[in-house]
Amino acid sequence: MGRALTRFDAPGLYGPRPSASRVIERVECHGKHLEIAWDDDLVLHTHLRLSGSWHLYRIGERWRKPTEQMRVVIEVPDWVAVCFSAPIVETYREYDRFRHPGFGRLGPDLCTASEAELAECAVRLGEYPDQTATIAEALLDQHVACGVGNVFRSEILWACELSPFAPVRSLLPEDCVHVINAASRMLRENLQSVHRVTTTAVPGGLAVYGRNGQRCARCGDTVQVRRVGEHARTMYWCPGCQLLHQPDAPKRTDADREMDPHPAAAKYLADLPWRRASLAG
Secondary structure, three states: HHHHOOOOOOOOOOOOOOOOEEEEEEEEEEEEEEEEEEEOOOEEEEOOOOOOOOEEEEEOOOOOOOOEEEEEEEEOOOOEEEEEEEEEEEEEOOHHHHHHHHEOOOEOOOOOHHHHHHHHHHHHHHHOOOOOOHHHHOOOOOOOOEEEEEEHHHHHHOOEOOOOOOHOOOHOHHHHHHHHHHHHHHHHHHOOOOOOOOOOOOOOOOOOOOOOOOOOOOOOOEOOEEEOOOEEEEEEEEEOOOOOOOOOOOOOHHHHOOOOOOHHHHHHHOOOHHHHHHHOO
């Protein structure tokens, strides 16, 4: 930080490019998100997901990854920072509240957020730019709040009895507050834990995540799993008790199976005692 830019290269960048001689004023990391801010209010945002990484080299030092994986090069006197394989590379002006693909800067970290910041997260959730998006998708957007991953997403929505397929536009302000507070509580309670625990009612400590085909500890229905969102990440939920703001049932496809599509898995589900009783009724 505090050094003037001498070179910037970013194939596939979405947004304006920083100007030469602009000074880097801030570098912030939030999980797999990294933001670099210059003195003209331009911010570079990269999301590393599973494949990306940042490396720091001295000028002239050999890179440890192939050039074709390069997504960003930022050079200042004596040093060069290189981002490899990041799926998202974009810039925005700090004074813009809304931008692609989210809005404003990253949301507060739910592990350390103050009461005011939690209230801000609830507002960000309720005012999510894509009101047709599901709550399951919005919860993973770090522009709403930082810290929620795939495991906690399923557990938070189960704790709130909220359908993961509820569109954001259906949420009431109190729903947003409930979800954000539940998320913050779970994340804080697990800060020092090696194993994630969100409930003591289920062996293993997780209410629904990884429990497809098993009985829900709250209502006794069968936990289901489906891949949702742009990146098709697994979402576990209980259709028996997560009914809040549940939309009309979508048409099911072969991709929307409850678990392994092998015939033996289907037979296993059909033979579960509580499923047989339900079918008989």
